[in-house]
Amino acid sequence: MKLKSDSLKRFLIDSAVPILFIVISVIAIPLSKFTGLYLVREIVTRLTRDTFLVLSLLLPVMAGMGINFGMVLGAMAGQIGLIFVTDWGIRDVLGLVIAMIISTPIAILLGYFSGGVLNRAKGREMITSMMLGLFISGIYQFFLLYLCGSIIPIKNPKLLLSRGYGIRNAINLDTAGAFDKLLRVKIGGVPVSFGTILIIVAICIFTSWFRKTKLGQDMRAVGQDMGVADSAGIKVEKTRIQSIIISTVLACYGQIIYLQNIGTINTYNGADQAALFAAAALLVGGATVSRATIANAIVGTGLFHLMFIVMPMAGKNLTGSAMLGEYFRMFVSYGVVTIALVLHAWKRQKDKEMDRAQFRVDVKTSK
Amino acid sequence: MSEGNILLKVENVGKQFEGNRVLKDVNFTLKKGEILGLVGENGAGKSTLMKILFGMNVIQETGGYEGNIYLDGEKINFKSPLEALNSGIGMVHQEFSLIPGFTAAENILLNVEKTKPNVISKIFGKRLETIDEKEMKKSAQIAIETLGVDIDPDTLISEMPVGHKQFIEIAREIDREKVKLLVLDEPTAVLTESEAEILLKAMRKLADSGVSIIFISHRLNEIISICDKLVVLRDGVVIVERPTKGVEIRQIAEWMVGRSVEGEKSVHIKNEEDFDDKDIILEVKNLWVDMPGETVRDVNFKVRRGEIFGIGGLAGQGKLGIPNGIMGLFPSGGEVTFNDKNLALNNTYNALKSGLAFVSEDRRGVGLLLDEPIDMNIAFNAMQVHDKFIKKLLGGLIKWCDNKAIKECAEKYIKELDIKCTSEKQKARQLSGGNQQKVCLAKAFALEPTLLFVSEPTRGIDVGAKKLVLDALRRYNEENNTTIIMVSSELEELRSICDRIAIVSEGKVAGILSAKASVTDFGLLMSGIDKLEEEGESNEQN
Ligand SMILES: Nc1ncnc2c1ncn2[C@@H]1O[C@H](COP(=O)(O)OP(=O)(O)OP(=O)(O)O)[C@@H](O)[C@H]1O
Ligand SMILES: [Mg+2]
Numbered sequence: 001m002k003l004k005s006d007s008l009k010r011f012l013i014d015s016a017v018p019i020l021f022i023v024i025s026v027i028a029i030p031l032s033k034f035t036g037l038y039l040v041r042e043i044v045t046r047l048t049r050d051t052f053l054v055l056s057l058l059l060p061v062m063a064g065m066g067i068n069f070g071m072v073l074g075a076m077a078g079q080i081g082l083i084f085v086t087d088w089g090i091r092d093v094l095g096l097v098i099a100m101i102i103s104t105p106i107a108i109l110l111g112y113f114s115g116g117v118l119n120r121a122k123g124r125e126m127i128t129s130m131m132l133g134l135f136i137s138g139i140y141q142f143f144l145l146y147l148c149g150s151i152i153p154i155k156n157p158k159l160l161l162s163r164g165y166g167i168r169n170a171i172n173l174d175t176a177g178a179f180d181k182l183l184r185v186k187i188g189g190v191p192v193s194f195g196t197i198l199i200i201v202a203i204c205i206f207t208s209w210f211r212k213t214k215l216g217q218d219m220r221a222v223g224q225d226m227g228v229a230d231s232a233g234i235k236v237e238k239t240r241i242q243s244i245i246i247s248t249v250l251a252c253y254g255q256i257i258y259l260q261n262i263g264t265i266n267t268y269n270g271a272d273q274a275a276l277f278a279a280a281a282l283l284v285g286g287a288t289v290s291r292a293t294i295a296n297a298i299v300g301t302g303l304f305h306l307m308f309i310v311m312p313m314a315g316k317n318l319t320g321s322a323m324l325g326e327y328f329r330m331f332v333s334y335g336v337v338t339i340a341l342v343l344h345a346w347k348r349q350k351d352k353e354m355d356r357a358q359f360r361v362d363v364k365t366s367k
Numbered sequence: 368m369s370e371g372n373i374l375l376k377v378e379n380v381g382k383q384f385e386g387n388r389v390l391k392d393v394n395f396t397l398k399k400g401e402i403l404g405l406v407g408e409n410g411a412g413k414s415t416l417m418k419i420l421f422g423m424n425v426i427q428e429t430g431g432y433e434g435n436i437y438l439d440g441e442k443i444n445f446k447s448p449l450e451a452l453n454s455g456i457g458m459v460h461q462e463f464s465l466i467p468g469f470t471a472a473e474n475i476l477l478n479v480e481k482t483k484p485n486v487i488s489k490i491f492g493k494r495l496e497t498i499d500e501k502e503m504k505k506s507a508q509i510a511i512e513t514l515g516v517d518i519d520p521d522t523l524i525s526e527m528p529v530g531h532k533q534f535i536e537i538a539r540e541i542d543r544e545k546v547k548l549l550v551l552d553e554p555t556a557v558l559t560e561s562e563a564e565i566l567l568k569a570m571r572k573l574a575d576s577g578v579s580i581i582f583i584s585h586r587l588n589e590i591i592s593i594c595d596k597l598v599v600l601r602d603g604v605v606i607v608e609r610p611t612k613g614v615e616i617r618q619i620a621e622w623m624v625g626r627s628v629e630g631e632k633s634v635h636i637k638n639e640e641d642f643d644d645k646d647i648i649l650e651v652k653n654l655w656v657d658m659p660g661e662t663v664r665d666v667n668f669k670v671r672r673g674e675i676f677g678i679g680g681l682a683g684q685g686k687l688g689i690p691n692g693i694m695g696l697f698p699s700g701g702e703v704t705f706n707d708k709n710l711a712l713n714n715t716y717n718a719l720k721s722g723l724a725f726v727s728e729d730r731r732g733v734g735l736l737l738d739e740p741i742d743m744n745i746a747f748n749a750m751q752v753h754d755k756f757i758k759k760l761l762g763g764l765i766k767w768c769d770n771k772a773i774k775e776c777a778e779k780y781i782k783e784l785d786i787k788c789t790s791e792k793q794k795a796r797q798l799s800g801g802n803q804q805k806v807c808l809a810k811a812f813a814l815e816p817t818l819l820f821v822s823e824p825t826r827g828i829d830v831g832a833k834k835l836v837l838d839a840l841r842r843y844n845e846e847n848n849t850t851i852i853m854v855s856s857e858l859e860e861l862r863s864i865c866d867r868i869a870i871v872s873e874g875k876v877a878g879i880l881s882a883k884a885s886v887t888d889f890g891l892l893m894s895g896i897d898k899l900e901e902e903g904e905s906n907e908q909n
Contacts, residue, residue: 221477
């Protein structure tokens, strides 16, 4: 009896954030006056579109590096890949696959660099990776704005700015929807893209398999206690870099999947928000910066987007002002990340206080 | 003595930390399959010597060492613990190095996991092999069984009592295949006597299979009963190197401290008349605590203001669970009344705020701020919880630390507890294990609690300093009229300082006796023989 109520309590505490969001949604859905079918269709589309990106955040959390805001680096690599295949006129699935192949080495390189930087900023990974994203985005813009079309040949004039070099602000993809069109089935009026879903399932299987490998185990060890892992002979820095590389590469594929669904690239500010939204979705799913599961990612993506869809409409219907709903939507997504980070910092602080109160810190963070 | 039989030879080894010499001209040898007992006072240099042997980074960072060390006839100078591991040296440190969120099996096999190859690992290398959980469990089980204990390999470290953690650490070291030399730095300090016995047996078995062991302990009877050979360090110098055969405990103690150690008990026990049975400071009713390995089922007792109340009993019967539960470290229930007010359980901060303090038995997890100086460590809690050592200006608008008061306070305790250090500004990390334990006590004293729980206060403290610590507790009790509840597995220790002693058996109080009661009475209570009658009696008392 006692045990049962205890584990129920723990479950409730662990899922406090998702529950809060479910409650908000339940209140907001009727207010938004959307039909059930519409909502289901929207959620399914967005789940297939975004889940991969969110999943790419899991490994660094496991390796104790928090949320990898440096995943925007991967997103940028993915965009570069897509721009090139668009220029070369390669279409459909083949185009996407080639885009992935081109962008993989770029993502690996960026991940390696990012991991190296984060190794010098132990304990401050999240803010550092955020800064790093901003820094690299400068280089990314320089590359696309000045080098492409001048030093790097781009033959398709539709891609270039009217001045003759530099990539345009918005690009239509020839590869749009290529994955989504694979095995698309309509279930009760809702189109479901099993092609993309299969890719997502594959990555879920990969992630849970990876946790059980030696490298995955090493990452968990490093994430829990670098000192102990080090003295057991685990190469701490290398392991951390590897987790960031994998995350960056996955983010790169995630961005490609995301963009083929949208159909256009917003060249200069598409990637920036990828990390923020993915992080918010993961946190809404009940993950913390020190523990995140596949379920957190999927549930979070669904809930976050539900919120995203119903909130503006509910806000509009309630206040008569579309602006307010939009404002609220932004507020929620930034708010979630901020609150989650503050909560985490607060918990860390509490842990430390307990430590200082000279007791062992047996606060059960994991499991 | 054939040269070929010698595994380890230490020759003229010396070490200084920033001009502070802690080891000088240390020489000794160790044969294969032999157990060497290394003893010495707190701060004599035992751990430092072992750190040199194991290639710990601190040694390199502080300028290396002098002299030579030979393993199997080859000169060694490890740059990192990893090299030492690869040469077959295993070490269990005075501080835990386990991963709390991992299971026992995962910790035992940390970085030597059993894996299975798969398609992907064949292309990308060994690190992508899958972990073979079944094999891991089996292998961990075997290592645990070698030690003669019964611990489920699937238990999380964070949910284990400290004694079990110790066994897991040792299991990890012996699980390595080519271990030739095992260094155990005070492995028994956190174990109860019966657990320690199990460990000693396991050590003998290992030694018989050819592994050499260096064993550090402050429990001299263990040294005598298990070691083939004895090395005594005093202030960094080897005083004696000889076989243990025919040596007596008292003799070792004298070698350690360099003067004769009197066994007299000076601490006096108060008279019953000094207490007012009506003035109850803490009443515990139907307390249960879910502490793994130390479950408390239904405990009732009352503590009178100003007394030293002992809690004793055999290992695993629940005596450790009582303070841990009341202080909110493990889930608990029941009714606790402190100073006539109901004390909310499962809330550590609240317990501290209400004037309770606790020196945990888990002294390796006690959370000293290792990179802060001694004085800050002592004053920190008092500053945080009770605003002590803080000067206020403009009605509390501006606050700052009263450095002078902090310094004075630290100096006082350094003197009283004889903390061996260069000054009150030395970092806690640089203190020897025993001296860190003393800082923990000082820290609790500085909180000036109304009621102080101390659990196993003399663990890791050398023979000479034990009495000092107990005296300090008694003095503190008398000077401040602080009620003290002391949990200890050493009955003699309890009897020398407590006014009354409760014996816990099977998660219940088997009986409460005056410290003047005879050893046999206590023995009966512990063995549970008299339980039925005693239980009736203790119920009347409540
Ligand atoms: N990193 C360090 N820097 C400076 N001094 C140190 C450092 N480590 C240890 N010392 C000093 O070396 C001396 C010996 O310490 P050591 O830990 O070897 O003692 P020990 O014999 O193991 O004692 P105990 O029984 O208390 O564990 C102590 O006085 C300690 O303060
Ligand atoms: Mg020591």
